[in-house]
Amino acid sequence: xxxxxxxxxxxxxxxSWSEPELRGEWASxxxxxxxxxxxxxxAFRSDATLVxxxxxxxxxxxxxxxxxxxxxxxxxxxxNACLAVGPQAILNGVALQMPSxxxxxxxxxxxxxxxxxxxxxxxxxxxxILSDPDDPLHAWFDRSKRKQRVLxxxxxxxxxxxxxxxxxxxxxxYGLTEVPEALLLDDVLAALRAAIDAVPDRxxxxxxxxxxxxxxxxxAAEELILTGIGDGSLLSIEAVCRELNTSQRSLQVAFxxxxxxxxxxxxxSARIQRAHAMLLSAGDRLTMTEIATQSGxxxxxxxxxxxxxxxxxxxxxxxxxxxxxxxxxx
Numbered sequence: 001x002x003x004x005x006x007x008x009x010x011x012x013x014x015x016s017w018s019e020p021e022l023r024g025e026w027a028s029x030x031x032x033x034x035x036x037x038x039x040x041x042x043a044f045r046s047d048a049t050l051v052x053x054x055x056x057x058x059x060x061x062x063x064x065x066x067x068x069x070x071x072x073x074x075x076x077x078x079x080n081a082c083l084a085v086g087p088q089a090i091l092n093g094v095a096l097q098m099p100s101x102x103x104x105x106x107x108x109x110x111x112x113x114x115x116x117x118x119x120x121x122x123x124x125x126x127x128x129i130l131s132d133p134d135d136p137l138h139a140w141f142d143r144s145k146r147k148q149r150v151l152x153x154x155x156x157x158x159x160x161x162x163x164x165x166x167x168x169x170x171x172x173x174y175g176l177t178e179v180p181e182a183l184l185l186d187d188v189l190a191a192l193r194a195a196i197d198a199v200p201d202r203x204x205x206x207x208x209x210x211x212x213x214x215x216x217x218x219x220a221a222e223e224l225i226l227t228g229i230g231d232g233s234l235l236s237i238e239a240v241c242r243e244l245n246t247s248q249r250s251l252q253v254a255f256x257x258x259x260x261x262x263x264x265x266x267x268x269s270a271r272i273q274r275a276h277a278m279l280l281s282a283g284d285r286l287t288m289t290e291i292a293t294q295s296g297x298x299x300x301x302x303x304x305x306x307x308x309x310x311x312x313x314x315x316x317x318x319x320x321x322x323x324x325x326x327x328x329x330x
Contacts, residue, residue, distance in 0.1 A: 003327070013079045015315065017136075018131070019079065019152075023178065028249060034072035035070070035072065036069070036070050037068060037069045038066050038067075038068050039066065039067045039068060039069055039113070039115075040066045040067050041066065042065055042066035043065045043066065044063070044064075044065040044066045044068055045063070045064050045065050046061055046063045047061070047175060048054060048060065048061040048062075049061075049166075049170050050168050050169075050175055051090070051169045053176075053181050053184075054126075054181060055126045055128055055129045055181065056124065056126065056129070056181065056184065056185060056188065057122075057123070057124040058122075058123060058165050058166055058169045059120075059121070059122040059123075059124065059166070059169075059178070060119075060120075060121055060122075060166035060167065060169050060170045061119075061120045061121075061122070062117075062118065062119055062120075063114065063117070063118040063119075063120070064116070064117045064118070065178075066115070067113065067114065067115030067116075068113070068114060068115070068173075068292075069111070069112070069113045070110075070111075070112050070113075070114070071109070071110065071111045071112075072106065072109070072110055072208075073107065073108070073109045073110075074104045074106055074107060074109075075106065076106050076107065076143050076256070077126065077127040077128075077141055077143075078106055078120075078124055078125065078127070078141070078315055079103075079104055079105055079106065079124070079125045079127075079137075079140050079141055080102070080104040080122055080124050080125075081102070081103055081104075081158060081162060081188075081192060081195075082101070082103075082104070082120060082121070082122045082123075083099060083100075083101055083102075083120070083121040083123070083153055083159050083163055083166070084096065084098070084100050084102065084114075084118070084119075084120050085098065085099040085118070085119040085120075085153075086098060086099075086101060086114055086116060086118035086119065087112045087115065087116045087117070087118075088115070088116075088203050089112055089113065089118075090112065090113045091110060091111070091112045091150060092109075092111055092112075092148075094132070095132075096150065098152040098215065099152075099159065099164070099187075099307050100151070100152065100153055101150070101151040101153040101156050101159045101221055102148075102149075102150050102194065103138040103140070103147075103148065103149040103150075103151070103192075104148050104153075105139070105141065105142070105145060105146060105147035105284075106127075106141045106143045106145075106146075107143030107144070107146045108141060108146040108147065108148045110114075110148075110201075119187070121162040121163055121165070121166030121167075122127060122162070122166070123161075123165065123188060125188070126139040127184075128298060129185050130189075131238055131241065131242055132238075132247050132248060132321050134247055134249075135248075136196075137189070137192065137193065137196075141195075141226060144270060149196065151180040151195060154190075156193040156194075156195055157191040157193040157194055157195070158188075158192055158194065160214070160322070161187060161188060161191045161299075164220065164299055164301060165184070166320050170271050176274075176298075178316065180234065182235075182236045182238065182239055182300065183234060183236055183296050183298060185236070185238070186236035186237055186238055186239075187298075187299070188198040189238070190237075190264060201224060204293075207238070213252075214229050214253060214254040214257055214258070215254070215257070215258055217244065217246060217250065217251065217254040218251075218254040218257070218258035218259065219258070220244055220256050221240050221244060221251055221255070221263065222259075222266070224240050224243060224244070225240060225267055227272075229270045229271065229296075234271070234295075234296035236267075237251070237263055237267065239263060239314060240263075240329050242245050244273055248263075250289045251263050253282070255257075266296070267296075268297075269308060269310065271295045271296045271297055272295070272297070272306055272307055272310045272311075273310075274295045274296075275291050275292060275295035275297065275307065275315065276307070276310075276311060276315075278291045278294065278295065278316070279291060279315055279318050279319055279322065283318070283319045283322055283323050284323045287298075288303070288311065288315060288316065288319075291315070296322065303315065304316070
């Protein structure tokens with residue numbers, strides 16, 4: 001029997017840093033191991049919140065004051081996805097369109113100039129998050145390649161995800177411990193893959209499974225997912241692939257053939273069904289946040305939207321109908 005994933009122990013650090021006298025000299029920030037140079041008169045201030053998990057660090061930093069130049073290099077076996085929101089900036093000699101989404105692979109260098117009030121949300125991923133040896137994301141953790149990409153943040157699921165996680169880290173950092181890290185990583189990796197115009201996955205041997213084998217794979221995955229929903233283990237797609245010794249590509253093909261939907265949609269449907277059942281049985285005792293989190297839907301801003309897609313009303317409307325009034329507001 002598989003062990004139920006448990007919330008990770010998260011280290012939370014809040015930092016404030018200012019250098020009102022710094023001018024023309026370099027100083028290292030305590031938060032992100034970068035160097036900062038103030039380019040004009042006036043004070044500079046940085047306030048940061050860091051939530052360190054086993055395989056991912058969530059960093060939220062707000063900067064204000066004099067224009068500064070920031071340089072640094074991404075560590076080996078790490079990948080940074082950064083959402084930058086501010087008036088204007090230059091990254092590696094190129095003016096950025098705001099807001100912007102920066103993808104920095106292992107070993108890549110950055111040299112940016114910013115001024116005014118700024119917000120930076122950063123997800124730093126460890127190479128160990130990738131379990132599939134055929135995953136094209138491995139190239140981004142290869143120091144010798146030093147891959148980088150700058151995208152407009154508009155319409156990017158990854159940008160929305162970074163903003164949601166970093167703001168939640170600011171407002172309630174220990175609240176993230178309510179969600180098993182595997183669930184967060186699963187969503188982050190899916191959004192990351194969507195943002196990168198990568199070379200198509202190299203087919204593995206399992207991609208050549210025949211129709212009968214693909215059907216058995218889909219049914220076995222369905223059983224794992226539904227069992228996990230029922231006992232509260234809330235398996236991620238990556239965890240299912242590890243248990244069945246298959247690739248995500250093979251699983252997606254099998255699910256599409258067997259059920260007409262992809263595996264992630266199936267998982268979302270199962271989690272919404274669990275949330276609905278919890279509303280019916282415990283909606284007088286649990287908050288919407290608790291119901292969403294315990295159902296594996298940590299993206300609270302989208303919980304109502306997902307629920308409406310399946311049931312034609314919001315979870316709050318269901319709670320009011322069943323329990324006469326919302327005992328707990330979301």
